[in-house]
Amino acid sequence: MEPKQFKVAVVGATGAVGNLMVRVLEERSFPVGELKLLASARSVGKTLPFRGADMPVEELTEDSFEGVQVALFSAGGSVSRKFAPVAAGAGAVVIDNSSAFRMDPEVPLVVPEVNPQAAFSHKGIIANPNCSTIQMVVALKPIQDAVGISRIVVTTFQAVSGTGKRAIEELRLQVSDIVNGREPKREVYPHQIAFNCLPQIGPFLDSGFTEEEMKMVNETRKIFDDPEIRVCATTVRVPVFYGHSESVNIETRKPLSPEEARRLLEGAPGVKVVDRPAVSVYPMPIDAAGTDDTFVGRIRRDPSVENGLAMWVVADNIRKGAASNAVQIAETLLDGGRL
Ligand code: NAP
Ligand code: 3JN
Secondary structure, rough: OOOOOEEEEOOOOOHHHHHHHHHHHHHHOOOOEEEEEEEEEHHEEEEEEEOOOEEEEEEEOOOOOOOOOOEOOOOHHHHHHHHHHHHHHOEEEEEEEEOOOOOOOOOOOOOEEEEEEEHHHHHOOEEEEOOHHHHHHHHHHHHHHHOEEEEEEEEEEEEEHHHHHHHHHHHHHHHHHHOOOOOOOOOOOOOOOOOOOOOOOOOOOOOOEEEEEEEEHHHHHHOOOOOOOOOEEEEEEEOOOEEEEEEEEEEOOOOHHHHHHHHHHHHOOOOEOOHHHHHOOOOHHHOOOOOEEEEEEEEEEEOOOOEEEEEEEEOOHHHHHHHHHHHHHHHHHOOOOOO
């Protein structure tokens, strides 16, 4: 019998994440029988390579989803809010990269290494978490399972690719302008990003936290199915192209030594422990970029609290943090016989 093939749509295919979704579908040999690349009217006439062919980009419309079985969305929240229900209504399983449905109790929020079973309860839409949440929960899952986590304090160092293709270009141009003695231009971020750090990702809320910070709090609770877990996040944009880094401090419910934590992490799916401080070996975004693993190092006791551990967690934000996680969700459905 011929293996089953699927009609797959990628919405936002010309963007930083969508482009990579197409590449990841190819790299991971997802059984794509037919591929539909969708973006705004601006992109009609463009093509993207897939399995050696140049595939045309079409304009996203209400009629785009006829016969589509899997629809990967990454064109922002307003596009998802309008078109994800249209795609689901046409019979597709939508895997949505935006925040539009993440906290909807009817929509599973899935990281395959952490809560794969949640995917099977979908009603047409599955949400992909925020990139900063994904890498943190992949690293913390084995510890949560073994001893429980009561509190997380996290500071992120987020690459510009998380803001999309215009931000990648803005950092490149600003670096080039500055090293050549020209005044840097600023369009995407509120301040110069080259040679700088911005302690703001997304709009500020009345609480003083940003939206990005609250995504980490609320999504972690939903994915771990633990409304009690306390999370305090500070999210910072740094002049790195690819790869988010995170300084993570946790308080565990039962004691866990750094050695035991390291052993648990070494056996965890999707995790690579890189932790030889004596020879300056630890995770760095330049090494994580282009991979699908979550790298953990600097594992040590946090002596400032009882049952405290500190660690450093790095992953490619648009691969594991977005495109690869979305394709892995589709693979989870496929392997579970739900496609
Ligand atoms: P990007 O590089 O700016 O790309 C945006 C994509 O959306 C482009 O393909 C664009 O098409 C398309 N688009 C915009 N408006 C559209 C419309 N009205 N109709 C159809 N297509 C439209 O952004 P990105 O970095 O890829 O991110 C896209 C979205 O993915 C974000 O807004 C966010 O919701 C999500 N995201 C999630 C994570 C995560 O943490 N999981 C990380 C990054 C991004 P054109 O090229 O034709 O304009
Ligand atoms: O800034 C980053 O590093 C990640 C950005 C994610 C993002 C950017 C624009 C809109 C999101 C997201 O996935 O949470 C959204 C959104 O859909 O709200």
